[in-house]
Amino acid sequence: MRRMVAETRVAPAQLMLPAFVAEGIDGPREITTLPGQYQHTTESIKKLAEQCVETGIGGIDLFGVPTRKDEIGSEAWNPEGILNKGIEAVRDAVGDDLVICADTCLDEFTDHGHCGALRPDGTVDNDATLPLYAEMAVSQARAGAHMVSPSGMMDGQIAVIRDALDAEGFTDVSILAYSAKYASAFFGPFRGAVNSSLKGDRKAYQQDPANRREGLRETLLDLAEGADLVMVKPASHYLDVLSDVAEISQVPVAAYQVSGEYAMLEAAAANGWIDRQRCIVESLTSIARAGADVILSYWAVEAAGWLR
Incomplete structure (x- = not known):
């Protein structure tokens, strides 16, 4: 009876798996900070993508972990760079059977770990970063991405990327905008997953966790610039913002169940303090209940089996 009259349902097709x-x-x-998650080779990422298709989830969001980094993150748009080669590998393996999304940000590729080019004083130069994002997005589209996901929170990034993609003929490549991305402590385990070089924090360009209305304002700006989807990140501790955006x-509307959310539940489950499966499904349901159409989750593949 509960299943028949449930107001909120989570389907595998609305899940997207972040992968490295x-x-x-x-x-x-x-990945030590994300037990059960892995850094993949270009061969093993193909097998993971095929598993995603088999379970019926909607998409995969690829992050690159390079060995070479520099001041502006130039490996990000290198056709032979690890992220673009990973996109090619996944597209070769699954074609159009899975939405292939690529993280469009420089933080994994810069030697300072920030999401853009730096000024001499060490602060991020918003306007100097925008053409780098455009070049990265176009390279990802050429590699086979169906969707690019600018996550750096630079002002104007959506409009610049849309113009660049359209100019190169990639009018069908979608933009998933990280619209309300907060300077959250819950991102911590992710930095181990991508071998982050960050020193300091990203408070100068990510949002203050105390600000609810700002999340809505940033979303409206991205919508005006042509975003095809908008995202709230993190998910579970920002359900009020997610609800505002969905309204x-x-x-x-997408929401990213981030590494800290994953790690906390996994740690509690490993200690026998919670029912792991019930808590995972409940967390996904709460995100959908708040208004998310798409949920990025490290449990996407596993949860899809339960949800089916």
């Missing part, structure tokens, strides 16, 4: 493809490894390597958005 790394340079310089010869097989999948477990006004005329495009699909």
Whole structure:
């Protein structure tokens, strides 16, 4: 009876799996900060993508882990760079059977770990970063991405990327905008997953966790610039913002269940303090209940089996 009259339902097709493809490894390597998740080679990422298709989830979001970094993150748009090679590998393996999304940000590729080019004083130069994002997005489209996802929170990034993609003929490549991305402590385990070089924080360009209305304002700006989907990140501790965004958005709304959310539940489950499966499904349901059409989750593949 509960199942029949449930107001909120989570379907595998609305789940997207964040995944990591790394340079310089010869097989999948477990991420210590995200137990059960792996850095993949370009070969093992194909098998993961095929598994995603088999379970019926909607998409995969690829992050690159390079061995070479520099001040502006130039490996990000290198056709032979690890992220673009990973996109090519996944597209070769599954074609159009899975939405292939690529993270469009420089933080994994810069030697300072920030999301853009730096000024001499060490602060991020918003306007100097925009053409780098455009070049990265176009390279990802050429590699086979169906969707690019600018996550750097630079002002104007959506409009610049849309113009660049259209100019190169990639009018069908969608933009998933990280619209309300907060300077959250819950991102911590992710930095181990991508071998982050960050020193300091990103408070100058990510949002203050105390600000609810700002999340809505940033979303409206991205919508005006042509975002095809908008995202709230993190998910579970920002359900109020997610609800606000879902209320006004005329495009699909995504939410990212981030590494800290994953790690906390996994740690509690490992200690026998919670019912792991019930808590995972409940967390996904709460995100959908708040208004998410798409949920990025490290449990996407596993949860899809339960949800089916």
